[in-house]
Amino acid sequence: MYSEKVFEHFQNPRNVGKIEDADGIGTVGNPVCGDLMTIYIKVKDDVIEDIKFQTFGCAAAIATSSMATELAKGKRLDEAIKITRDVVAEALGGLPKQKMHCSNLAADALKRAIVDYLRKNGRFDKIRELGLEKELEKMEKGEEDDHGEFCEA
Ligand code: FES
Numbered sequence: 001m002y003s004e005k006v007f008e009h010f011q012n013p014r015n016v017g018k019i020e021d022a023d024g025i026g027t028v029g030n031p032v033c034g035d036l037m038t039i040y041i042k043v044k045d046d047v048i049e050d051i052k053f054q055t056f057g058c059a060a061a062i063a064t065s066s067m068a069t070e071l072a073k074g075k076r077l078d079e080a081i082k083i084t085r086d087v088v089a090e091a092l093g094g095l096p097k098q099k100m101h102c103s104n105l106a107a108d109a110l111k112r113a114i115v116d117y118l119r120k121n122g123r124f125d126k127i128r129e130l131g132l133e134k135e136l137e138k139m140e141k142g143e144e145d146d147h148g149e150f151c152e153a
Helices: 004-011 059-072 085-091 097-120 124-129 133-141
Strands: 024-029 036-044 047-056
Touching: 004 059, 024 097, 036 059, 036 097, 047 059, 047 097, 059 085, 059 097, 085 097, 097 124, 097 133, 124 133
Parallel strands: none
Antiparallel strands: 024 036, 036 047
């Protein structure tokens, strides 16, 4: 069962929408269930000043996006990349095991938005420093992350 917090974030998600002049955009999809998520960030002095998301997905995908954006807002980039699916799930009071993959979408879309911001600004040294080279490679190849193996939708 879902925790009360998951219900609350699903029914009243924070930071929904699009930032038209975003500094970084990250999109991740799940080819099996078709869930798709995009995160938009505004960055100043390496701090995430604003963040919004659009999610076409299940209740857990929406609740985890909402929580991930709340956790990331106001954080430095090096802190924001530490927001893993487990951090998001824990902040929501836990997720059913078969729904853990949904929180990957939020964590990965956030990571990609950060990489996008850094590559647009030619900061490949920072991408290396944060250990995000693999993510950059996948993005340049246009690869989607495949969370399908766990997806029961
Ligand atoms: Fe939620 Fe697949 S991402 S059901």
